[in-house]
Amino acid sequence: MRCEVVAIGTELLLGQIVDTNSSWIGEQLALTGIDSHFQVKVGDNLERMEFCLRQALERSDAVICCGGLGPTQDDITRDAIAKVMGADLQRDEVIVEKIRRMFESRGRTMTDNNRKQADIPVGGRPIPQMPGTAPGLYCPIGGKVIYAVPGVPYEMREMMQEFILPNLQERSGQKAVIRSRVLKTWGNTESGLAEILAEEINVLDEKGNPTLAFLASGIEGLKVRITAKAEQENEAEKILADEEEKIRNILGDVIFGIDEQTMESVILDKLRQDESSLCVAESLTGGVMASRLTAIDPKMETFKGGVISQTPFEEERGINRAIYAAKDAKKTTGADVSVAATLPHPSEEKSKGTVYLAIVIGDQEHTDEVALPGDRQRLRNYAVISLMNYCRKLLA
Amino acid sequence: MRCEVVAIGTELLLGQIVDTNSSWIGEQLALTGIDSHFQVKVGDNLERMEFCLRQALERSDAVICCGGLGPTQDDITRDAIAKVMGADLQRDEVIVEKIRRMFESRGRTMTDNNRKQADIPVGGRPIPQMPGTAPGLYCPIGGKVIYAVPGVPYEMREMMQEFILPNLQERSGQKAVIRSRVLKTWGNTESGLAEILAEEINVLDEKGNPTLAFLASGIEGLKVRITAKAEQENEAEKILADEEEKIRNILGDVIFGIDEQTMESVILDKLRQDESSLCVAESLTGGVMASRLTAIDPKMETFKGGVISQTPFEEERGINRAIYAAKDAKKTTGADVSVAATLPHPSEEKSKGTVYLAIVIGDQEHTDEVALPGDRQRLRNYAVISLMNYCRKLLA
Numbered sequence: 001m002r003c004e005v006v007a008i009g010t011e012l013l014l015g016q017i018v019d020t021n022s023s024w025i026g027e028q029l030a031l032t033g034i035d036s037h038f039q040v041k042v043g044d045n046l047e048r049m050e051f052c053l054r055q056a057l058e059r060s061d062a063v064i065c066c067g068g069l070g071p072t073q074d075d076i077t078r079d080a081i082a083k084v085m086g087a088d089l090q091r092d093e094v095i096v097e098k099i100r101r102m103f104e105s106r107g108r109t110m111t112d113n114n115r116k117q118a119d120i121p122v123g124g125r126p127i128p129q130m131p132g133t134a135p136g137l138y139c140p141i142g143g144k145v146i147y148a149v150p151g152v153p154y155e156m157r158e159m160m161q162e163f164i165l166p167n168l169q170e171r172s173g174q175k176a177v178i179r180s181r182v183l184k185t186w187g188n189t190e191s192g193l194a195e196i197l198a199e200e201i202n203v204l205d206e207k208g209n210p211t212l213a214f215l216a217s218g219i220e221g222l223k224v225r226i227t228a229k230a231e232q233e234n235e236a237e238k239i240l241a242d243e244e245e246k247i248r249n250i251l252g253d254v255i256f257g258i259d260e261q262t263m264e265s266v267i268l269d270k271l272r273q274d275e276s277s278l279c280v281a282e283s284l285t286g287g288v289m290a291s292r293l294t295a296i297d298p299k300m301e302t303f304k305g306g307v308i309s310q311t312p313f314e315e316e317r318g319i320n321r322a323i324y325a326a327k328d329a330k331k332t333t334g335a336d337v338s339v340a341a342t343l344p345h346p347s348e349e350k351s352k353g354t355v356y357l358a359i360v361i362g363d364q365e366h367t368d369e370v371a372l373p374g375d376r377q378r379l380r381n382y383a384v385i386s387l388m389n390y391c392r393k394l395l396a
Numbered sequence: 397m398r399c400e401v402v403a404i405g406t407e408l409l410l411g412q413i414v415d416t417n418s419s420w421i422g423e424q425l426a427l428t429g430i431d432s433h434f435q436v437k438v439g440d441n442l443e444r445m446e447f448c449l450r451q452a453l454e455r456s457d458a459v460i461c462c463g464g465l466g467p468t469q470d471d472i473t474r475d476a477i478a479k480v481m482g483a484d485l486q487r488d489e490v491i492v493e494k495i496r497r498m499f500e501s502r503g504r505t506m507t508d509n510n511r512k513q514a515d516i517p518v519g520g521r522p523i524p525q526m527p528g529t530a531p532g533l534y535c536p537i538g539g540k541v542i543y544a545v546p547g548v549p550y551e552m553r554e555m556m557q558e559f560i561l562p563n564l565q566e567r568s569g570q571k572a573v574i575r576s577r578v579l580k581t582w583g584n585t586e587s588g589l590a591e592i593l594a595e596e597i598n599v600l601d602e603k604g605n606p607t608l609a610f611l612a613s614g615i616e617g618l619k620v621r622i623t624a625k626a627e628q629e630n631e632a633e634k635i636l637a638d639e640e641e642k643i644r645n646i647l648g649d650v651i652f653g654i655d656e657q658t659m660e661s662v663i664l665d666k667l668r669q670d671e672s673s674l675c676v677a678e679s680l681t682g683g684v685m686a687s688r689l690t691a692i693d694p695k696m697e698t699f700k701g702g703v704i705s706q707t708p709f710e711e712e713r714g715i716n717r718a719i720y721a722a723k724d725a726k727k728t729t730g731a732d733v734s735v736a737a738t739l740p741h742p743s744e745e746k747s748k749g750t751v752y753l754a755i756v757i758g759d760q761e762h763t764d765e766v767a768l769p770g771d772r773q774r775l776r777n778y779a780v781i782s783l784m785n786y787c788r789k790l791l792a
Contacts, residue, residue, distance in 0.1 A: 012419070012422075012435075013422050013426075013432050013433070013434075013435060014422055014423060014426045014611065015418075015419035015420055015421070015422040015423030015424075015426070016423070016611070016612055016613060016614055017419075017614070018414060018415075018416050018419045019414075019415065019418075019419065020414050022411075022415075022437070023408070023411035023413075023414045023415065024411055025411070026408075026409050026410055026411040027410060027411030027412070028411075030409075030410045030411070036409050037409070037438070037439060037441070037444055038409075038436060038437065038438055038444070038448070039408070039409060039436070039437040040434060040435070040436050040437075041418070041434065041435040041436075042433070042434055043433060045433070048433055048434070052434070215410065215412070216412055217412065218412060218413070280704070282683075282686065282701075283696070283701075286686055286687055286689075286690025286691070286694065286696070287678070287683040287684070287685070287686025287687035287688075287689075287690055287704075288683070288687045288690075289683070290678065290682055290683025290686070290687075290704045291682055291683035291684045291686075291687050292683075293682075293683075294682025294683055294684075294704075294776075295682070295773065298682065298772045298773075298776070299706070300679070300682070300705075300706045304705070304706075304707075305678075305679075305703070305704035305705035305706065305707075306703075306704050306705075307701070307702075307703060307704070307728070308676070308683075308686045308690075308701035308702050308703075308704065309696075309700070309701035309702075309728075309729065310695070310696045310700075310701065311700075311701075311729075332703070332705075332728075333705065333707075376694045377691065377694075380690075380694070
């Protein structure tokens with residue numbers, strides 16, 4: 001099974017928007033075991049879009065087309081797909097009504113433009129999931145298929161996860177229900193994980209169901225995807241749950257979360273559960289931790305903020321630098337848990353990449369000294385994820 | 397003149413790396429007035445790379461090929477280009493020597509693998525700029541050309557700016573020296589700028605040299621590129637300088653910087669010059685300002701950090717919230733200048749998107765109330781750039 005991604009939008013070619021959607025889709029396809037050999041970006045031009053879609057369809061079994069489903073004149077993905085199908089567009093009144101109600105619920109009136117979004121190529125149908133006002137499209141062509149999803153990331157993701165990925169798996173010859181779960185790990189290499197899981201992988205290879213796939217996500221760790229098939233959804237879910245338990249038993253707390261969880265969401269969820277709160281002392285990390293935490297807790301209900309500074313621990317040496325910083329932020333914010341990462345003082349004879357971590361929980365001080373790779377920018381990002389992972393483990 | 401971008405690397409298809417290089421190259425091409433209709437990502441597979449290069453060369457006049465110039469087995473861009481050219485690879489001993497010296501200067505020994513990087517398709521030549529160990533390639537084919545640049549961003553950028561963009565401009569029929577400068581603006585729309593500059597654009601249209609191009613960069617503002625041609629470099633630079641002055645006279649302080657400058661680099665440069673220092677009070681902005689500032693001032697020499705909190709100004713209402721926050725951070729850090737952006741208190745009857753800005757410089761308080769668009773995440777980013785722009789103007 002091969003699937004290509006065609007990203008649509010002149011703004012992508014002009015570099016006004018970085019095409020993160022294709023990267024995300026590429027990752028999902030890889031985790032689902034679907035080959036993807038090409039990704040193309042093309043502008044809002046009917047002829048060139050048609051060319052790209054035809055070519056993608058020729059060399060692959062499926063095409064995911066992202067963007068160009070909006071209500072403006074530039075949004076011509078529907079037209080391009082209809083041309084490739086040799087079909088007309090037909091307005092779907094059920095979708096018109098759905099869009100109308102969506103506008104109404106936001107206290108706005110649907111314009112005539114928006115009706116256009118309900119145009120579906122004859123022979124295709126809308127994707128059932130529709131989190132925004134743009135319906136996705138499912139358009140079979142011969143034995144192949146074009147899917148179209150909006151460029152709005154959360155809309156695209158919901159359609160991918162709920163409809164397109166399962167549909168692709170079913171199309172790849174499997175009548176069964178297919179479900180998967182991603183276990184996110186941090187702190188081990190791909191070869192390391194493969195070694196630890198070698199025995200289980202052998203067992204699964206023989207059984208054939210469920211299957212495991214690994215995917216590196218750079219500084220954010222490694223993902224292990226479990227894919228299960230069964231005749232019924234509840235059976236598939238049972239297989240996933242059983243396998244997750246087995247893998248958790250083998251890998252232990254290297255696993256920090258599943259599916260859409262992130263290191264910071266796991267920490268904040270745990271703290272919320274415990275009716276506890278967090279603050280940060282940022283020197284080396286320079287605001288990166290806070291910006292990640294406030295992105296998911298913008299009202300700062302569990303994350304209480306912190307201090308960005310190089311100076312309060314200036315006089316300290318060694319791990320005391322991080323402890324001092326963490327305590328200082330804790331005192332300033334009144335939070336229950338405080339985390340800090342600092343570099344050694346320049347006078348300390350420490351090897352390059354040495355970072356002190358300190359986490360204060362109530363009256364308890366926890367410290368670690370780690371050696372991290374990379375230039376300043378990478379070191380900073382490694383420090384953030386190392387410190388958050390340390391915090392996660394202590395809270396567990 | 398049409399130019400396509402082919403990004404090479406299986407890691408791009410798998411979503412392990414987001415392809416920001418193509419976006420950047422796309423923007424540079426647009427600013428240089430070169431059309432780019434397609435961008436393709438392809439994995440490290442000789443046959444598929446060859447296919448993509450041939451196709452790109454067929455529909456465009458030039459192809460920029462990014463990535464796959466490293467020393468490992470995966471790095472086969474050289475081979476793919478040689479195949480397209482129908483040429484052999486020949487080792488360039490001058491380049492081997494250059495690479496050897498580069499390793500030596502870093503106290504390392506060149507491995508045999510690295511020699512491979514000096515293989516050049518016969519008929520092509522290395523790009524003169526070589527900031528890393530991977531030489532770029534300039535490979536004319538008939539009347540067309542393939543350029544190859546490494547995937548390492550700073551290496552790619554230097555080759556693009558110093559060699560490829562001028563070379564493309566010369567190939568587009570111009571024998572002259574071509575130089576350009578980007579003026580970065582913030583606070584006006586594309587149509588607004590075009591209107592203000594209408595008269596000057598008319599004058600330039602008639603003269604034909606220099607030329608102006610506009611490019612939107614989303615939340616970071618709008619860029620105006622001046623491109624000048626002349627027989628000699630110093631003439632071209634003179635034309636650029638004269639035109640920059642004219643446009644600065646027309647646009648005034650909407651222009652915040654040129655070329656590689658950013659809003660935050662301009663602020664920090666100015667403060668450094670004044671031997672002054674900066675701190676931030678982040679509530680709405682949640683650490684984003686600090687992370688941008690520490691990215692370019694990691695040792696926090698001019699940027700002194702700040703406070704991330706929702707609480708110190710809890711009791712305040714209206715613009716006092718931002719003033720209180722800014723003063724609080726100033727007191728905590730001892731910096732000369734403090735900036736803050738806050739939301740109104742929930743009890744205030746303010747329209748959605750209202751943001752209070754306060755900047756304290758010494759004893760002087762400066763405040764503004766702005767209405768910003770978007771959901772929480774966008775509002776936050778708009779608040780960051782609005783506040784930084786306000787700060788820049790006050791410091792000027």
